Amino acid sequence: MTPTENSVRPVSTVADSAVVRVLAADGTLAPTPAAERYLEVVDALTDAEVEGLYRDMVIIRAFDRQATNLQRQGQLALWPPSLGQEAAQVGSARAARPQDHVFPSYREHVVARIRGVDPIDIIRVMRGLTHGGWDPTDPRNGNTHIYTLVLGSQTLHATGLGMGLVFDGRCGTGDLERDEAVIVYYGDGASSQGDVHEAMVFAASYRTPQVFFLQNNQWAISVPVATQSRSPLYKRGEGYGMPSIPVDGNDVLASYAVTKVALDEARAGDGPRAIEALTYRMGAHTTSDDPTKYRTSDEEESWARRDPIARMSAFLRAKGAGDEFFADVEAEAEAVAEDARVRTTQLGDIPTDVMFDHVYSDPHPLIVEQKAAFTAYESSFEEGAS
Amino acid sequence: MSTANASAGSATAPTSGIESLPFSRALNAGLRRALADNDRVLLMGEDIGPLGGVFRVTEGLQAEFGANRVLDTPLAESGIVGTAIGLAMAGFRPVCEIQFDGFVFPAFDQITSQLAKITNRHEGALRFPVVIRIPYGGHIGAVEHHQESPEAYFTHTPGLRVVSPSTPNDAYWMIQDSIASDDPVIFLEPKSRYWPKGDVDTTARALPLHASRLVRRGTDVTLVGHGAMVATLLQAAALAESEGTSCEVIDLRSLSPVDYGPILDSVRRTGRMVYAQEAPGFTSLGSEISATVMERAFYALEAPVLRVSGYDTPFPPAKLEGKYLPDADRILEAVDRALAY
Numbered sequence: 001m002t003p004t005e006n007s008v009r010p011v012s013t014v015a016d017s018a019v020v021r022v023l024a025a026d027g028t029l030a031p032t033p034a035a036e037r038y039l040e041v042v043d044a045l046t047d048a049e050v051e052g053l054y055r056d057m058v059i060i061r062a063f064d065r066q067a068t069n070l071q072r073q074g075q076l077a078l079w080p081p082s083l084g085q086e087a088a089q090v091g092s093a094r095a096a097r098p099q100d101h102v103f104p105s106y107r108e109h110v111v112a113r114i115r116g117v118d119p120i121d122i123i124r125v126m127r128g129l130t131h132g133g134w135d136p137t138d139p140r141n142g143n144t145h146i147y148t149l150v151l152g153s154q155t156l157h158a159t160g161l162g163m164g165l166v167f168d169g170r171c172g173t174g175d176l177e178r179d180e181a182v183i184v185y186y187g188d189g190a191s192s193q194g195d196v197h198e199a200m201v202f203a204a205s206y207r208t209p210q211v212f213f214l215q216n217n218q219w220a221i222s223v224p225v226a227t228q229s230r231s232p233l234y235k236r237g238e239g240y241g242m243p244s245i246p247v248d249g250n251d252v253l254a255s256y257a258v259t260k261v262a263l264d265e266a267r268a269g270d271g272p273r274a275i276e277a278l279t280y281r282m283g284a285h286t287t288s289d290d291p292t293k294y295r296t297s298d299e300e301e302s303w304a305r306r307d308p309i310a311r312m313s314a315f316l317r318a319k320g321a322g323d324e325f326f327a328d329v330e331a332e333a334e335a336v337a338e339d340a341r342v343r344t345t346q347l348g349d350i351p352t353d354v355m356f357d358h359v360y361s362d363p364h365p366l367i368v369e370q371k372a373a374f375t376a377y378e379s380s381f382e383e384g385a386s
Numbered sequence: 387m388s389t390a391n392a393s394a395g396s397a398t399a400p401t402s403g404i405e406s407l408p409f410s411r412a413l414n415a416g417l418r419r420a421l422a423d424n425d426r427v428l429l430m431g432e433d434i435g436p437l438g439g440v441f442r443v444t445e446g447l448q449a450e451f452g453a454n455r456v457l458d459t460p461l462a463e464s465g466i467v468g469t470a471i472g473l474a475m476a477g478f479r480p481v482c483e484i485q486f487d488g489f490v491f492p493a494f495d496q497i498t499s500q501l502a503k504i505t506n507r508h509e510g511a512l513r514f515p516v517v518i519r520i521p522y523g524g525h526i527g528a529v530e531h532h533q534e535s536p537e538a539y540f541t542h543t544p545g546l547r548v549v550s551p552s553t554p555n556d557a558y559w560m561i562q563d564s565i566a567s568d569d570p571v572i573f574l575e576p577k578s579r580y581w582p583k584g585d586v587d588t589t590a591r592a593l594p595l596h597a598s599r600l601v602r603r604g605t606d607v608t609l610v611g612h613g614a615m616v617a618t619l620l621q622a623a624a625l626a627e628s629e630g631t632s633c634e635v636i637d638l639r640s641l642s643p644v645d646y647g648p649i650l651d652s653v654r655r656t657g658r659m660v661y662a663q664e665a666p667g668f669t670s671l672g673s674e675i676s677a678t679v680m681e682r683a684f685y686a687l688e689a690p691v692l693r694v695s696g697y698d699t700p701f702p703p704a705k706l707e708g709k710y711l712p713d714a715d716r717i718l719e720a721v722d723r724a725l726a727y
Contacts, residue, residue: 003517108404129505130509131506131507132507132508132509133510135508135509135511136475136508136511136512137511138511145475146507146508148500150495150499150500153495153496153500153726155466155467155468156467156468156469156472156477156496157468157469157471157472157500158468158472159465159468159469159472159474160471160472160473160474160475160476161472161475161476162472163469163472163473163476164472164473164475164476164477164478165476167454167476168476169430194464194492195464195465195468195495195496198460198462198464198465198468199465199468201462201465202460202462202465202469203461205460229419248722258666269509279456291521326457346434357506357509357510358505358506358508358509359505359506359509359544359545360547360569361503361505361510361513361568361569361571362567364547364567364569364643365643366642
C-alpha cells in the first residue's frame with residue numbers, strides 16, 4: 001500500500017458530538033453536548049485569565065516564528081515549530097497547578113514557557129549548546145522536565161514519577177491545592193510506540209495521578225494519522241481502563257477545561273486519564289521537513305480556517321476586547337520575539353571539555369583519563385606549545 | 387527495622403561473623419539489608435513478589451517489606467526500566483530484576499538512550515541510582531534467550547557502570563554497593579553460580595565495587611575473566627599446576643570501569659595473559675581488555691594476549707552448550723599456545 005492510498009482510505013474518525021468544544025471555529029460560543037460538564041470550569045475563568053490564554057498563544061506564535069527564522073539564518077541547527085498547536089498547549093499548561101509535574105515531548109514550547117522555563121533554554125538545545133537546557137529541580141522551571149527526543153520514552157518516566165507520588169502519599173489526600181499530578185505530552189506518531197502502551201499499562205495498574213495528553217496534529221512527519229490508527233486514538237485509553245476524552249485542540253477554552261478536570265480527578269486518587277487533543281501542525285515537522293511533498297494546500301487551508309488564535313480573537317472581540325488590548329498583546333509578542341533574537345545572537349560558545357562532565361555522577365577513571373588526555377592534546381596546539 | 391530484630395541476629399542486619407551461603411541467598415541477604423537500611427530502595431520486576439523471582443533471589447522480601455517496596459510489575463521490561471527512571475526522579479533507588487539475559491533487550495532503549503545518558507542530559511541536576519539485575523550466562527541447559535552474556539552492549543554505553551560478582555561474598559557486598567552508587571549499574575549475576583555455597587563475611591566488605599581481585603597467585607600465565615568464568619579459570623589453573631604450569635587468576639568483578647592495576651601488575655610478572663568469556667568474541671569485552679593490556683604492557687609480554695570466547699554464533703541449543711562455552715580444556719589450550727611463543 002502506498003502512503004497516498006493509505007491516507008485516502010476511510011478511517012474511523014471521532015464523532016463530532018463526542019468532541020469537547022466550547023468555541024466554534026468562528027469564535028462563537030457553541031458548546032457541543034460533550035462540553036456540557038466542562039462549562040462551569042470555563043465559567044470560573046476570570047476575564048483576565050481568558051485574555052491571558054489568548055496572550056500566551058500570540059506570544060508563543062511570535063517566538064516560534066522568530067525561532068524558525070533564526071534557524072533559516074543559520075543561528076539554530078533545527079527548529080520544531082509549534083505553529084497551530086497553541087490552543088492545546090496553552091489550555092493544558094494553564095490547567096496544571098503549580099505543584100504538578102510536566103513531561104513535554106519536544107514541541108511544547110509554550111507549555112515550557114508557561115511553567116516558567118526561559119525559552120532561550122529551548123533555543124540553546126536547538127543551537128547545539130546543550131542536550132537538556134534547563135534544570136527541572138530549579139523552582140523557577142515549574143517542575144517541567146526536559147525535552148525527550150526518542151518518541152514516547154517520557155511517558156514511562158512520567159508514569160514512574162506518578163508511581164512515586166502514589167507510594168509517597170503525595171496525591172489522593174483530598175487537598176487539591178497540595179495533591180500532585182503529572183501531565184505527559186506525546187503525539188499521534190508516538191502513540192504507536194510500545195513505551196506509550198507500557199506506560200498506560202503501568203499507570204492504570206498503579207493508578208498514577210496522571211494525564212496522558214496526546215496532541216493529534218494529524219501528521220507524524222510525513223505519515224498521516226490513519227497509518228498509526230484505524231480507530232480514534234483517544235479510545236485506546238479506554239482499553240487500558242482510563243477515562244478518555246477527545247477535545248478540540250484548537251479551542252483553548254475546551255483544552256483548558258478538559259485538562260483541568262482530568263488533572264484534578266487524577267490528583268484526587270481516581271487514577272490516570274487520557275486526552276486526545278485534535279489539532280493540526282500548521283508548519284513543518286521541523287525546519288528540515290518539506291510538507292509540500294506529502295500534503296495538500298487544500299488540507300492546510302481547511303485547518304487554517306480553524307486557527308486557534310483567530311478563533312479566540314473573534315471570541316474576545318465579541319466579548320468586547322478592543323484594539324488597545326490586541327495592540328498590547330502584539331507589542332508584547334514582538335518584544336518577546338525580538339528578545340529571543342537578540343539573546344540568541346549573544347549566546348557564546350561552550351567550553352570544549354564540557355563533554356566529559358556529568359557522564360557519571362561519581363568519579364570514573366576512564367573519563368578522568370580521557371579528559372586529561374584531551375586537554376593535553378588541545379593545549380598542544382596553543383601558541384608556544386612544543 | 388527494630389533493634390530487637392538486630393540483636394536477634396536476623397539476616398536483615400547481621401552483626402558479626404561469617405556465614406556459608408549459596409550465591410542466591412547471599413544476594414537475598416544483601417537486598418534485604420539494602421531495603422532495611424534505606425527506605426527509598428525499591429525492588430521491581432516480574433514474579434519477584436510471592437514467588438521470590440524465578441531464581442528465588444527475592445524470596446520473602448515482599449512479605450517483609452510490603453508490596454510498595456517489592457513490586458510485582460506488569461510483564462514489560464521497557465516499562466520496568468522506564469518507570470524506574472521516573473521513580474528515581476521522585477527520589478527512589480529502584481533495583482530492577484530482568485528475568486533472564488535475553489529479555490533485557492525490550493528495555494534496551496530505556497537503558498542505553500535514557501538511563502545511561504539522562505544524567506548527562508540533565509547536566510548533573512538529577513541523579514539516577516538505578517540498578518538493573520540480570521541473571522546471565524550459560525551452563526544451565528535452558529532454551530533460547532536464557533543463556534546469553536550481553537555485557538558488551540552495556541560496557542560500550544557511556545554512563546553505565548557494569549559489574550558481575552563471582553562469589554557469594556561479592557554478591558552480598560556488590561549488590562549493596564551498586565544500590566549505593568549514584569550512577570546506573572548493570573548487575574550481571576552468573577546464574578550457574580546461584581547454587582554453590584561460599585563464605586560471606588557480613589561484617590566488612592573486602593574490596594570496593596570497581597576493584598578487580600587477584601584470586602590465585604601464579605608465575606607463568608595470567609588468566610582473567612568474570613562471573614561464572616572465574617570458577618572455570620580456577621579449574622584450569624589447578625589442572626595446569628598438575629602439569630607444572632603456574633597460573634595466576636584475576637576476577638574482573640567490575641566490567642566498566644575496568645580496574646587495570648592488578649591485571650597489569652600480574653602481566654608484568656608473568657609476561658603472558660589469557661582472557662576467557664562466555665560471550666561471543668568479536669568486539670567483546672575481551673577484545674577491549676586484551677588490546678589495552680597489549681598497549682600498556684607491551685614490553686612485558688612474551689606472547690600476545692590470547693582470548694577464549696563463545697563462538698560468534700547465536701548461543702546454540704543447550705545440548706551443544708558444553709562445546710560452545712569455554713571450558714578448562716580450551717583455556718589450557720590457550721595457555722599452551724601462550725607458552726609456546
